[in-house]
Amino acid sequence: EIAIGVKKEVDFAAWYTNVLIKADMLDYYSVSGCYILKPWSYSIWEQIQEWFNARIKEMGVENAYFPMFVSSKVLEREKDHIEGFSPEVAWVTRAGQSDLEEPIAIRPTSETAMYPYYAKWIKSYRDLPLKLNQWNSVVRWEFKNPQPFLRTREFLWQEGHTAHLTKHEADQEVLEILDLYRRVYEDLLAVPVITGIKSEKEKFAGGLYTTTIEGFIPTSGRGIQAATSHCLGQNFSRPEMFNIVVEDPNDPTGQGKTYVWQNSWGLSTRTIGVMVMVHGDNQGLVLPPRVASLQVVIVPCGVTAKFTDEDRKRINDACLDLEKTLKKSGVRAKADLRDGYTPGYKFNDWEQKGVPLRLELGPNDLSRSQTLSVRRDTGVKAPLPLGELETAVPKLLETIQSDMYTRAKDTYFSRLKAVTKWEDVVPTLDAKCIVVMPWCEVEKCEDDIKERSARGSEQTDERAPSAGAKSLAIPFDQSRWPAIEPGKTKCPACGHDAKRWTMFGRSY
Ligand SMILES: O=C1CCCN[C@@H]1CCCn1cnc2cc(F)c(Cl)cc2c1=O
Ligand SMILES: [Mg+2]
Numbered sequence: 001e002i003a004i005g006v007k008k009e010v011d012f013a014a015w016y017t018n019v020l021i022k023a024d025m026l027d028y029y030s031v032s033g034c035y036i037l038k039p040w041s042y043s044i045w046e047q048i049q050e051w052f053n054a055r056i057k058e059m060g061v062e063n064a065y066f067p068m069f070v071s072s073k074v075l076e077r078e079k080d081h082i083e084g085f086s087p088e089v090a091w092v093t094r095a096g097q098s099d100l101e102e103p104i105a106i107r108p109t110s111e112t113a114m115y116p117y118y119a120k121w122i123k124s125y126r127d128l129p130l131k132l133n134q135w136n137s138v139v140r141w142e143f144k145n146p147q148p149f150l151r152t153r154e155f156l157w158q159e160g161h162t163a164h165l166t167k168h169e170a171d172q173e174v175l176e177i178l179d180l181y182r183r184v185y186e187d188l189l190a191v192p193v194i195t196g197i198k199s200e201k202e203k204f205a206g207g208l209y210t211t212t213i214e215g216f217i218p219t220s221g222r223g224i225q226a227a228t229s230h231c232l233g234q235n236f237s238r239p240e241m242f243n244i245v246v247e248d249p250n251d252p253t254g255q256g257k258t259y260v261w262q263n264s265w266g267l268s269t270r271t272i273g274v275m276v277m278v279h280g281d282n283q284g285l286v287l288p289p290r291v292a293s294l295q296v297v298i299v300p301c302g303v304t305a306k307f308t309d310e311d312r313k314r315i316n317d318a319c320l321d322l323e324k325t326l327k328k329s330g331v332r333a334k335a336d337l338r339d340g341y342t343p344g345y346k347f348n349d350w351e352q353k354g355v356p357l358r359l360e361l362g363p364n365d366l367s368r369s370q371t372l373s374v375r376r377d378t379g380v381k382a383p384l385p386l387g388e389l390e391t392a393v394p395k396l397l398e399t400i401q402s403d404m405y406t407r408a409k410d411t412y413f414s415r416l417k418a419v420t421k422w423e424d425v426v427p428t429l430d431a432k433c434i435v436v437m438p439w440c441e442v443e444k445c446e447d448d449i450k451e452r453s454a455r456g457s458e459q460t461d462e463r464a465p466s467a468g469a470k471s472l473a474i475p476f477d478q479s480r481w482p483a484i485e486p487g488k489t490k491c492p493a494c495g496h497d498a499k500r501w502t503m504f505g506r507s508y
Pocket of ligand 2: 140
């Protein structure tokens with residue numbers, strides 16, 4: 001039976017929320033747009049945190065904590081930084097019965113909370129580089145319909161904010177962090193991403209450039225910005241902004257000053273939503289073993305009513321032995337000895353929760369001193385000799401991890417369509433694919449593409465118009481597509497000279 005009650009390809013939005021509820025990942029909360037992260041999903045965030053935290057510390061980044069409150073005069077420090085964002089800023093206006101003198105913003109991101117203090121603390125080039133990170137939550141009072149993990153009014157993330165003496169140093173770190181983000185998705189979550197740079201229109205307006213990892217959700221055919229690493233340039237350190245300036249040791253006169261070069265980078269619990277959408281199926285969640293809080297569940301089988309109590313005990317003890325053996329070899333395993341539930345019920349329960357591997361153990365298995373393994377990702381069953389579990393199970397988990405990644409990567413790449421003729425754009429988007437175009441990189445052209453690619457815009461029939469395509473990224477790796485011949489290859493949208501292959505698509 002369809003455990004989730006609705007098929008993924010039939011009603012994706014309903015499937016998504018059903019999976020999250022049935023897998024006990026979250027619960028709805030009394031404030032709309034907010035969700036409770038239950039242990040089954042929070043443990044995934046903890047795995048990501050542990051992995052990422054260790055690696056940024058190796059880079060010399062230190063964790064700190066700034067207050068969540070930002071005074072209005074500080075937040076509005078630079079009009080154009082927050083223009084466009086201000087409708088989503090949440091404000092504290094009252095405490096108890098009394099109104100506050102000045103409303104206080106709840107941080108939507110921490111640049112304006114942190115950088116006045118960067119200016120205070122950075123007095124000499126010897127104070128550089130300053131590399132601080134925060135694990136916190138931010139609030140953005142979005143009005144578009146919320147989606148758990150993907151668009152919520154409060155979300156958990158990390159936000160790194162660094163200051164450097166030179167652009168070169170900042171440029172290097174931007175890419176180093178971006179590669180860590182790529183690895184969080186590809187190595188931990190088995191989710192493929194494409195690294196690249198954002199167009200001028202799509203970048204963080206307050207920065208110099210934005211690098212990004214772009215995910216892809218095959219079921220909806222939409223791209224999704226999976227994490228970003230911005231170089232802010234000197235935009236936030238210049239005098240009109242936070243005036244973060246040091247003497248320049250590289251200046252031959254010895255009198256020179258330089259504004260510091262800054263980066264900021266963020267990865268959020270959106271990671272979890274992407275992982276659910278990419279790997280989940282009609283039985284529910286499918287967890288990559290690397291981040292599964294439970295990697296192996298052991299279920300006693302074949303124990304029927306006619307069995308004596310000591311038979312039942314013999315099987316249960318054997319399951320407990322398996323659990324102990326696996327735990328000793330570093331596998332997160334658990335024997336499900338719950339009374340009153342049939343094996344079938346337990347199978348369904350753990351399949352919905354996405355546990356990567358099930359080991360069934362019945363009297364026949366015991367007599368052959370083997371256990372029947374069942375993979376969650378493919379359903380493939382294979383007997384494993386009890387004596388070889390310490391090596392066979394970790395190996396099988398690694399195989400599951402890499403197979404999940406390979407399958408997702410093959411799907412992603414099969415949906416990247418090189419398009420050189422405008423008439424192929426909308427059909428490609430409608431086929432739930434991403435358009436990769438030799439693009440001119442002119443912002444006006446980008447606006448046109450978005451407008452002209454909104455389905456139902458050019459055709460006469462007013463079918464439900466769907467959002468146009470926006471540029472997702474200019475991939476760093478251009479070698480996947482035929483070389484663009486400067487002055488020869490033309491942009492399919494406007495006919496100007498194309499510069500680089502660029503991904504366009506509908507997106508979250
Ligand atoms: O994306 C990241 C990584 C982590 C640190 N921050 C940057 C830029 C954040 C842009 N951004 C994003 N959303 C915002 C919402 C707001 F209400 C206000 Cl006032 C500002 C912003 C805003 O600057
Ligand atoms: Mg936003």
